Amino acid sequence: MLLITAEQVHEICRYPDLVNALEESHKQAPADLKDMLMTSVQPEPEPDNHMLIRAAWSHGNALGLKTAAVFPGNRTRSTLPVIHAAYTLFDGRTGVPSATIDGTSLTYYKTAGDSALGGKLLARKGISRMAMIGAGAMAPHLIRAHCEIQETIREVVIWNRTESKAQELAESLKISSVSIRATDDxxxxxRQAELLSSATMTTDPIIRGEWLSDGTHLDLIGAFTIDMREADDDAIRRARVFVDSRKTTIGEIGEITIPIETGVMSESDVLADLYQLCSGTAKGRDSDNEITLFKNGGGGHLDLMTAQFIFKSVQKST
Incomplete structure (x- = not known):
């Protein structure tokens, strides 16, 4: 069994290659891949902490399990990441363990690759301005992923509740031909974004639909529980809504579930997921003027797809 470290994951994962691999993986029927999520919430005195257990099984191919500890308080009381995780990959024919992979780095690349694939399929061609809402551990990965897939991006603006963190990220992140700066507004x-990526821990919406410009692609990552939202009802009403997976977002994540429950939208207003978009059974963007909203819900299937990409890449290099 291979032990694949964070350093190896960072070396292997180039976003164009990873996004292409994720796109190919989504061409299989979703029925061929079982995805399960169990969430354990830590009781008082730290109810915000979560242990997430995600599992997925690609029939006859591979199966995997990720255990992640989500501790939001790490943002303020230490320099540690909010998420720590470990991933175990098994052979789908024999059940033999194939690899243990650093799950924190895998999660970064899986999440950013998921969003970048959504942007590849839904954002307007030729966009030049990106906004990043949130300056946590995911932010640099999302910025890099979108810039490597949307090669025409020339400007990135970063906003964070704590402005100094946005400034620190803007100063530390260097991408060729891209200007990166922070804003407190x-x-x-x-308003200025053509691609807007949001990765925050907010439970109440902070992105107002009235601020969105025509043609914007809205990439929402942060909400991962049933009571979390980053965008308000107006954003939902104005946008054509897509998700990475119907199974792991509808009824699971507040970003989509709350507007359905309150009558702002119906389940049929979720126009397609990545399985449908990648297989060509559903259309993405219809025009340059429409607003597209992509909910990145994550899910064990994406962990498994990313783990397989990493494992196969290590095998090729040894």
Whole structure:
């Protein structure tokens, strides 16, 4: 069994290659891949902490299990990441363990690759301005992923509740031909963006639909529980809505579930997921003027797809 470290994951994962692999993996029927999620919430005195257990099984191919500890308080009381995780990959024919992979780095690349694939399929061609809402551990990965897939991006604006963290990220992140700066004006960041990526821990919406410009692609990552949202009802009403997986978002994540429950949208207003978009059974963007909203819900299937990409890449290099 291979032990694949965070350093190896960072070396292997180039976003164009990873996004292509994720796109190919989504061409299989979703029925061929079982995806399960169990969430354990830590009781008082730290109810915000979560242990997430995600499992997926690709029939006759591979299966895997990720255990992740989500501790939001790490943002303020230490320099540690919010998420720590470990991933175990098994052979789908024999059940033999194939690899243990650093799950934290895998999660970064899986999440950013998921969003970048959504952007590849749904964002307008030739966009030049991106906004990043949130400056946590995911933010640099999302910025890099989108910039490597949307090669025409020339400007990135970062907003964070704590402005100094946005400034630190802007100063530390270097991408060729891309200007990166911080702003303390959330409305400005949203209004000027052609691609808006949001990865925050907010439970109440902070992105207002009235701020969105025509043609914007909205990439929502942060909400991962049933009571979390980053965008308000107006954003849902104005946008054509897509998700990475119907199974792991509808009824599971507040970003989509709350608007359905309150009558803002219906389940049929979720126009397609990545399985449908990648297989060509559903259309993505219809025009340059429409707003597209992509909910990145994650899910064990994406962990498994990313783990297989990493494992196969290590095998080729040895």
């Amino acid at each position: 959330l409305e400005f960041a949203v």
